[in-house]
Amino acid sequence: MPQTTAADVIIIGAGIAGIATAHYLTCKEPARKVVLVDALLPMSLTSAQSGENYRNWWPHQVMTDFIDRSIDLLEGIAGDSSNRINLTHRGYALATRQDDISELINGLHTGYGTNAADLIRIRDGRDAASYLASLSEKHTGVDVITDPGTIRRAFPAFDPEIRRVIHIRRAGDLDSYQLTIAGAKCIAAEADIRGCAGGHTEGATVCGGSRSTAHRLVRGRARPACR
Numbered sequence: 001m002p003q004t005t006a007a008d009v010i011i012i013g014a015g016i017a018g019i020a021t022a023h024y025l026t027c028k029e030p031a032r033k034v035v036l037v038d039a040l041l042p043m044s045l046t047s048a049q050s051g052e053n054y055r056n057w058w059p060h061q062v063m064t065d066f067i068d069r070s071i072d073l074l075e076g077i078a079g080d081s082s083n084r085i086n087l088t089h090r091g092y093a094l095a096t097r098q099d100d101i102s103e104l105i106n107g108l109h110t111g112y113g114t115n116a117a118d119l120i121r122i123r124d125g126r127d128a129a130s131y132l133a134s135l136s137e138k139h140t141g142v143d144v145i146t147d148p149g150t151i152r153r154a155f156p157a158f159d160p161e162i163r164r165v166i167h168i169r170r171a172g173d174l175d176s177y178q179l180t181i182a183g184a185k186c187i188a189a190e191a192d193i194r195g196c197a198g199g200h201t202e203g204a205t206v207c208g209g210s211r212s213t214a215h216r217l218v219r220g221r222a223r224p225a226c227r
């Protein structure tokens with residue numbers, strides 16, 4: 001039997017983008033009725049493939065600023081949840097056997113834009129000690145390591161032929177499953193799973209705990225026009 005649901009917002013897709021959108025809409029403005037629709041199980045398509053890494057290096061400053069804002073939000077969630085999402089700050093290292101990385105450095109300048117001069121540190125070996133000492137600390141910007149000896153000491157598992165390393169410092173990894181659970185906190189307080197013929201789950205009705213607002217996670221494919 002087709003069911004009708006009134007909603008203020010319908011989000012198509014329960015991947016990380018849809019769940020994050022639903023999270024902020026329901027947490028920030030709980031009076032809104034939000035319906036999250038997916039043809040598949042939540043987090044089962046592209047979001048299931050993620051390497052669960054993050055980094056604030058992108059080829060345009062707008063993207064870098066956007067990601068910085070996202071990392072601020074992730075750090076907020078980590079802080080509020082005793083780091084349930086296992087957010088690390090160990091950085092993201094790009095390694096190459098090439099000596100000439102001027103193109104990559106130009107790309108770093110484009111990505112960090114007006115802040116680039118402050119954020120890009122060339123480590124040619126003279127300040128190896130300060131770079132090695134900083135590895136356990138939380139940092140911004142990027143260390144460009146051009147000294148093979150420093151690379152050997154900082155990254156002993158790398159192939160000895162690696163000549164240059166770009167170590168993005170506002171980067172690391174996280175547990176996206178736990179992030180989804182944290183994100184679903186406001187969406188799902190109680191779930192009523194409905195089965196359909198054949199034993200497949202047809203949908204999940206999710207109610208907002210003590211709030212009377214109903215939020216729903218619905219299995220279904222969104223089409224341009226309803227039949």
Ligand SMILES: Cc1cc2nc3c(=O)[nH]c(=O)nc-3n(C[C@H](O)[C@H](O)[C@H](O)COP(=O)(O)OP(=O)(O)OC[C@H]3O[C@@H](n4cnc5c(N)ncnc54)[C@H](O)[C@@H]3O)c2cc1C
Nearest residue numbers: 013015016017038039045046047049050051052053221222
């Ligand atoms: C191999 C790989 C590794 C990656 N590693 C990283 C990484 O380390 N770090 C990182 O930040 N990013 C990474 N990414 C990118 C990241 O995974 C994606 O950017 C992100 O998962 C996209 O999320 P999404 O919610 O937009 O899309 P999806 O997870 O694909 O969700 C979209 C959902 O919409 C549903 N849908 C679509 N159309 C309809 C419709 N008409 N009706 C109903 N439902 C519909 C789909 O079923 C799906 O569940 C990686 C990607 C890949 C492929």
